[in-house]
Amino acid sequence: MGTLGVFQQLGWGELVIIFFIVMLLFGAKRLPEMAKSLGKAKKEFEEGVKGLGDDVKSGLSDEETQATRSNGKQSAKKDE
Numbered sequence: 001m002g003t004l005g006v007f008q009q010l011g012w013g014e015l016v017i018i019f020f021i022v023m024l025l026f027g028a029k030r031l032p033e034m035a036k037s038l039g040k041a042k043k044e045f046e047e048g049v050k051g052l053g054d055d056v057k058s059g060l061s062d063e064e065t066q067a068t069r070s071n072g073k074q075s076a077k078k079d080e
Helices: 012-026 030-079
Strands: none
């Protein structure tokens, strides 16, 4: 079972109970603040993951370009 497997097994009733427990613990005033900070954190995480993916892709394309150039130089030397 994966990490999210537990959440997939929860029904609406369980989610409502969890919501009310969270409201009792943190209060209704803090819930919007918490949701806003969670949204910001999620957005920053997604931007970081995207940036990391872009860095990896650009690194791979740089390596491929260098490999193609070195292969082209080697084949030119063989032709001479």
